[in-house]
Amino acid sequence: MPLTGVVIVSVLIRNVLILSGSYNAFRGDILVEEGVFAGVGEVERDKSDVVIDGKNLAAVPGFVNAHTHAAMTLFRGYAEDMPLMEWLEKKIWPLEKKLKPGHVYAGTKLACLEMLKSGCTTFMDMYFNVEQIARAVEDCGMRACISSAFFDFFDKDLLEESIKRVKKEIEALRGRELIIPAVGPHAPYTVSLDGLRMSAELAEEKDALLHFHLAETEQEVKEFEKKNGKSVVRALEEIGFLNDRLVAAHSIWLSDEEMELLARRGVSVAHCPVSNMKLCSGVFRFRDMLKAGVNVCLGTDGAASNNSLSILEEMKFAALLQKIYWKDIEFKSEFVFKAATENGYRALKVKGGRIEEGHVADFALYDLNSVSFSPNHSLLANLVYSATNSVVYTFVNGKALIENGHFMGDAEKEIKIMEEAKKAAEDLCCKT
Ligand SMILES: [Zn+2]
Known part of the structure; x- marks a missing residue:
């Protein structure tokens, strides 16, 4: 039958x-x-x-892909061998300006197919046009946390407009069976501290999650500190951004004290080893994160920087990277498997894994x-x-x-x- x-x-x-x-x-x-x-x-x-x-x-x-941009399957193999900022500014952002709703729907559906075929049941997405993402997710039957993405590029008018849009989008996602809404401010180098504070407040008000790129490159962390006179994690702590609603992608360039602070605030972290290696972003300190008590999850990031959406591959790369980089032969497969399953569900507050x-x-x-x-x-x-x-x-x-x-x-x-x-x-x- x-x-x-x-x-x-x-x-x-x-x-x-x-x-x-x-x-x-x-x-x-x-x-x-x-x-x-x-x-x-x-x-x-x-x-x-x-x-x-x-x-x-x-x-x-089932696996949880805790950080991706599903519709970016359309850019698979489109721009290779470039550093993150150049890759974003010269290749990805110009193309994203041309995105139409139908593109997002078709790309997200392809992502769902790819994830389901490798045993992934749930994903945490951050992209534009959430209605199209939700439609693709529902047509495929997956479970997904959909983050309404925004940038304000430090412009007050753009921030106001973006927050209004995000609010509306979150309301439209609420109450749909397998969909969990999230606010998705992109990163500290594209969203102002005001924008981040308002995101945290909106997530609280709407009982939504928060999804954000944190400390992906060393350059970004250093520039933030130079501009603001404090580390990005310290600034986030001061505006109430660090809490158990937050899933922070990458989180590579953090000190021990910052990891401990993330753990105390109940923040989850989405480690994306393949994307980090491909974009030469750095090596995540998995063992130190576990020691600090952080809920570590696994993500693929978008197919434009991976180029697959397989969590099976991500587990293997995560384990091998830790073993070779830290010369830690005892880094166990349990760590990556737990990150790919129950830690992912924990981050999304779903009893699963x-x-x-x-x-x-x-x-x-x-x-x-x-x-x-x-x-x-x-x-x-x-x-x-x-x-x-x-x-x-x-x-x-x-x-x-x-x-x-x-x-x-x-x-x-x-x-x-x-x-x-x-x-x-x-x-x-x-x-x-
Ligand atoms: Zn990302």
Whole structure:
């Protein structure tokens, strides 16, 4: 019986290899009812809408991509081998000025497809035209935190106009089933301190999250300090920006004291190793962040600086980068896996990230008969270091969005999404 296209209330997966909360693998059953895990282990249940034989499958919590710009899939491979500021100013921003709603929709849909096919169930986006992002997310069935992005470029009028727009956009996102609204001031070098203070106040007023680029490059941190006479983290603390609503992408150039302050304020950090390496931004201090008690998540950043949206790849790069840079052979796969799953859900204040009763049923089933999982001495090590594209099913909120390896079980639907995105990219990048 196909899982997609019909209303399914319960799914029972029999005898599947389950990755536990302590990262051991055990065989058991999984019962999903009304969007949550209703039973894990031995499940006594005769009737279920759908029963899946899990003999050759591994059940793994869904990944959270905690920092991306989904529609930037359209710019994949468009501008290579440039430093961040030059890349933004000469290539990315001029193209973004030409973005139309249809481009954002097509690019976001392609991003959803790519993420779902690599076992990612939830993402935190920051981009323009949130209505189009929300429409694409809802059409694909994913869970997403959508941040309404803005820059004020230190201009009072532009700030006022932007805050008005962001307020309206957040109100329009509120109450939509799998969407979490966020305020998205871009970065300290594009948004004034007034703009950041107003963002924090708006997030509080609207009970939304905050999404922001923090300390991505050494140059940006030094320039901020020169201009303001204090570090960016100190300035953010003074305006009440640091709190548990905030997900701060990158956060590379921070002192020990600043990390401890982020931890005390409950800030989550989205580490994006591939983008940081590709743009030569620096090396994130993962172990020190954990020691300070910061909730570290993983993100891909946009496809323009990655160029993939696979959290599987991100876990591998994150672990390898820490090992080689700090000569830390004991840096464990658990650290990156936890960052990619439960820490991501924690940042978004969603009870998820583990295959346990009561958690949201966001998970993927991987093919144990694929090369990546043969042999399977350690399910965790295979996921972090070996898995490529072995996803058979991806479930979000108890619904199968990938079935038999394809979006809604239908390869034709995927081709259509890719064709539409290619057309949008051509329209955007090739027309002058
Ligand atoms: Zn970013």
